[in-house]
Amino acid sequence: MTPVERRASLSLAGIFALRMLGLFLVLPVFVLEAARYPGGDDPARIGLAMGIYGLTQALLQFPFGLASDRLGRKRVIVFGLLLFAAGSLLAAAATSLDGLLAGRALQGAGAVSAAVTALLADQTRDAVRTKAMALVGASIGLMFALSLVLAPLLVAAVGLPGLFVLTAALAFGGMVTVIWAVPPEPREHRNQPRGKLSDVLAHPGLLRLNFGVFVLHAVQLAMWMAVPALLERAGLSKDHHWWIYLPAVLASFFVMGGTLFPMERRGYLRAVFLCAIGLVALVQLGLLAAATGSPGLMALGLLMFVFFCGFNILEASQPSMVSRIAPPQARGAALGVYNTLQSLGLFAGGVAGGALVKAYGPQGLFGVCAGAIVLWLLVAWPMVAPARDGLPSAPKAA
Numbered sequence: 001m002t003p004v005e006r007r008a009s010l011s012l013a014g015i016f017a018l019r020m021l022g023l024f025l026v027l028p029v030f031v032l033e034a035a036r037y038p039g040g041d042d043p044a045r046i047g048l049a050m051g052i053y054g055l056t057q058a059l060l061q062f063p064f065g066l067a068s069d070r071l072g073r074k075r076v077i078v079f080g081l082l083l084f085a086a087g088s089l090l091a092a093a094a095t096s097l098d099g100l101l102a103g104r105a106l107q108g109a110g111a112v113s114a115a116v117t118a119l120l121a122d123q124t125r126d127a128v129r130t131k132a133m134a135l136v137g138a139s140i141g142l143m144f145a146l147s148l149v150l151a152p153l154l155v156a157a158v159g160l161p162g163l164f165v166l167t168a169a170l171a172f173g174g175m176v177t178v179i180w181a182v183p184p185e186p187r188e189h190r191n192q193p194r195g196k197l198s199d200v201l202a203h204p205g206l207l208r209l210n211f212g213v214f215v216l217h218a219v220q221l222a223m224w225m226a227v228p229a230l231l232e233r234a235g236l237s238k239d240h241h242w243w244i245y246l247p248a249v250l251a252s253f254f255v256m257g258g259t260l261f262p263m264e265r266r267g268y269l270r271a272v273f274l275c276a277i278g279l280v281a282l283v284q285l286g287l288l289a290a291a292t293g294s295p296g297l298m299a300l301g302l303l304m305f306v307f308f309c310g311f312n313i314l315e316a317s318q319p320s321m322v323s324r325i326a327p328p329q330a331r332g333a334a335l336g337v338y339n340t341l342q343s344l345g346l347f348a349g350g351v352a353g354g355a356l357v358k359a360y361g362p363q364g365l366f367g368v369c370a371g372a373i374v375l376w377l378l379v380a381w382p383m384v385a386p387a388r389d390g391l392p393s394a395p396k397a398a
Helices: 005-033 043-071 073-092 097-109 113-122 125-180 195-199 204-225 225-232 242-265 271-293 296-324 329-381
Strands: none
Touching: 005 043, 005 073, 005 097, 005 113, 005 125, 043 073, 043 097, 043 113, 043 329, 073 097, 073 113, 113 125, 113 296, 113 329, 125 242, 125 296, 195 204, 195 329, 204 271, 204 296, 204 329, 225 271, 225 296, 242 271, 242 296, 242 329, 271 296, 271 329, 296 329
């Protein structure tokens, strides 16, 4: 990477990290803490208050991505982070579950993922873009693991309102990073003719990637409706679940760095991508077997490690491929659609995961998750990896 690419990658990964840490800190404790508010005796309303973030984010990802193509990336990112901070403060001031719901909905309105990813794509070459996207993916995974450790400690000290205030502070930190740390925004994309929406919605390669990110994030959220219970059945109390998650996440980063980047340079991105999907499918089958019998901690730890290996590879490679095969003048719109499907996947995974566990138990949940990943593997199989700078162009159906 050039110095500008390193600065852009690290600063934009930092924006993701600050925002996602603020989001993830709330998730491990939200259900228990929200039950203490007036109206908190209704689990369905608590679930809605928790998941409404994903729905409002899904509705606004595409408009924000499209706006970043026309108004500039930084301007849109700062505005989105301001909305996220305002939603956090509204939730901190809430005195009822309805207030929490409104705050979470406004948090989701700060849908800046597409604009941040598009800005990162603008500031990096094709040859290093997957590595840049991997830094973003690694920051998200690390913040998730860190939140599992910090959330119980912080909520005991400052309560749920204090966590939301901290979330707002992290969002303001992200604004400072955008304004002063991120390199100047390239303006070439503003001088190009505007792309057609059909260029994004009808592109076969983009359709495959959009379907994939929806399935991946639906499965990611749905499986956590049952994994904590498996860990408790294996003898690990909920306060110590991070003993499994944190080592699995950290070790998976080394695996991703040692496989994805070298294999991509050698022209094997498609093979690595398809193998990563296969790994996630095998994990679901392993969890199905664990749910049927008596799970052991070593086996569950290994499954979590394999899951994060596959998940992190897919998280790094998919947005990179979207940015490389999308028409340059519609890159923000393409990433907006991609992030919309990602958010919808999170929302669908939470809703469907709870329903499946209630109706069919964890076995039904993991069986459906395995089937969904296998379907994704079939959809992704015809893909062609996008060409890198200086290499022959790949067929359009990437």
